[in-house]
Amino acid sequence: MNRPLLGLLLGATAAFAQPAFAQPVVAPTPQRAGEAKGEDLAGYNIVNSIETGYRFRTVEGNLGKYRSDVNFGNGLRVLGSYLTINSKKPGSGKLFDEIVLSTQGLGNDPYQFSSLRVQKDKIYRFDSVWRWMDYFNPALPIANGQHGINTSRQLQDHDLVLLPQSRFRLLLGYSRNQQDGPAFSTLQFPDGRGDEFTYLWNVRRTRNEYRLGTEFELFKTRFHVLHGWEYFKDDTRAPLFSPGAGANPNDTATLTRFRRDEPTHGQAPYWRIGIHNEARKAFTFDGRFTHSTGQRRFVVDELAIGTGRFGAAQNRQLFAGGNARRPVTTGNLTLSWFPLERLTLTNHTALYNTRMEGEGSYGEFANAVAGLNYLNFQYLGIRTFANLTDANLKLNRWLGLYSGYHFSERRIASSQFADPDPPARLDRAEQTNRLHSGLLGLRLQPVKQLRLSLDGELGRADRPFYTTSEKNYHTLAARAQWKTKRASLLARYQTNYNLNSNSLFVHSARNRVASLDATFNPKPFLTLDAGYGHTHIETVTGLAYFSLGELIENDRSLYRSRLRQVRLGAQLTLARRADLYFGYHRIQDAARLGQSLMDQAFPLTYQSPLARFSVQIHKKLRWNLGWQYYNYREQRLAWQNYYAHTGYTSLSWSF
């Protein structure tokens, strides 16, 4: 076979050999049916493949945890499909020149996806993405498992560009985000020291976003102007409900009837304006201005009936209503200067300003007697200025240097009513934090196949907002990559350290990441892949809390994680007709289980071997078979452990 044709074949193989080594889920099958070069029809070239099959699973152990982590079920699926239609001669299609459609998991998989692009050269380009995600979370360690969720989320994004190749483009877009399903939450009754009761609520949230904009070129400068309108509705409600017993057996309060409506509706129109100039060889600039004005209107209407801790009947009604606003403005300007062929200087200036404010009224009736009744007001303002300067110098083909100096200043101001009981007192506070950081980097390429890099960053902040925020930190990173046509090797090491101390409390966090990954193609029909990585995290933070009425100030929160990951994969092509894949993935947190709740570690093992076989049984038909095993083991909440066999069998066909 001559070289260009071999290149074509290898290129097509690369294009059609889908991911093999990213801790894949076993289905859909990466190999497609039909010929990679496609078929010609009426001036178009068509490539298509659709995979339909049956997915199965068996689970032993905690089904809820399995559903939270994996969630594949039994049943028929359109596991995946792929279609491209291209006009053979550019621009010759009547209504379109290109269609690209790919789908995954349609027909009841918990994770469904479809992507569509349709375009006609110089006239329009339409992109659409649709997703469906089932979300199930028993969340045992959260709120004693009383906040379980079983919702589904649909996301849609549609974008149309008119005149995509011209100097003037028109942009239209629409996005929708919808979340529906049952969930649990908790409330306290009859007051803030009462028992906690679980109640059911129907989550119903919708976000719609419309976009209209243009991109045009003027004086060799590109402009982008877009206006968006976001509308949000949260109509989650808890219908009239009779909760069960409270969470605390010693508490004698009861809640017999409960209902809550808390609709929140609002909008957030926004503007974004961009400017980009690449006209001059020695100097480029781009800028960006955005402004959004978020607003939410809300009411809360709650009814709770039961008995108090001394057995007296309690009837609590609560009404709240008001409005919250958050205008956000940002400005960014990046200047890039190329004084020498081998030197690039960039400066990025950012300004961010927001204020969050709102007012609301709150009224409460206890046994038909007016109780708390007050007005709320809160203001929180953040203004950040950042200036980041970086220099990149390529001394010669094999040596480059990088350095940077970054400065930012953030001012936070707030005011709020400190005490709900009148006369209310307005508390004001203000804080300014400045962060200086320096960066240095070294890039080496002693031979074409080998790239080495070293990077370091040192930062100093004078007044971070939180004990856990970055204050005195440094980062070191090293990376080496050897890459040839048949093999690649990547080694990486990074360490981050942050020390945030003040007069009473210290937060110290250290994070080390190291990994080694290798891919090897010894033969055209065999690919091997292996990787090992570990992530070590250690944090120590001062704590203060009350225990038995006494303030404890000298305790520490410790968190340790020793995460190790092993990844193996082998893909074998047999007689150009059959593909066999074996994979194994294991995550282990090897940290020792702590002696107390403050000494936190989460030892676990999560492993997943898989095997997949795919064979071409006809020019346009493949038969696929796969199996994947999940084994989850943890030490803290051992009742969450499970193991599961999942698998599928399917046919991929091209028509």
Added chain:
Amino acid sequence: MTPVIRLSGLLLLATLLGAQAKDPYIGSQACRACHVAQTQTFFRNAHTKADRGCESCHGPGRAHVSAGGKKDLIVAFSALSSRKALDNCLSCHGKDWSRNNIRHSSHTQADVVCSTCHSVHQAATPKHLLAKPQKELCYSCHPNVQSQFSMPFKHRVNEGTVQCADCHNPHGAPAPTWRMGQRPRLQQHAQANEQSCLQCHADKRGPFLFEHAALRVDGCGSCHAPHGSANPRLLNRPVVFTLCLECHNGAPGFGLQGQGIPVQSASHNMADPRYQNCTTCHVKIHGSNADARFLR
């Protein structure tokens, strides 16, 4: 195709076209004589729309053809410096909003430019012409992120419904509007200027009458590990109350009322397991419209 036939083809083309005007451009037809693999299925490629075909990116080709395919007489991306390669692509692609700030992106600073991730002639994805499917591509340089997405709790990147580019803009992002405005980590801004998490988790966006300042000041990462975690709700700690108390320790500082981040109430007895699940009562921890303590 044997070298003799190829050479003959080249000579014929050179003879026929050499007599024409001194236009340095020769047209894409000439390229097909040698670069069969690159041109045979090029009609599927978005770059087929470029006005001058192959020469739109590779520059005028007449001298290259006349010299029998001499590599230094054509723009070969494999031989370009990373900055030159970027310059070439940006001459057309610079007009897109998503390229705004590409010169300052951490990828560009690390010599990761267009041709590192995109393969114009051997793309694995028809959209965006990526050299590998997106997650493979990102994982190949960020293996630690791969392990995070393989944790029990994670965003569904390996499952295919979420992609890295949903939250990150690999071409570059402006300074974040959270934390201290540094270390952008290429995070795509939601809407116009907010954290990318809020694109999907719109209910956490607010604005709320009572904001939990941590979200707005230091961002969602104050409490959550966005890629993946062993802990439910992608929390940074397996025990919820320590996560809360690490900030709510009354340390002198700012806090909403200027007296430090408030230490928990004296009515809470942390020796009692009842008080160790903060969010059982503080259910609206991302922000509330009815209660300053996020109780409803």
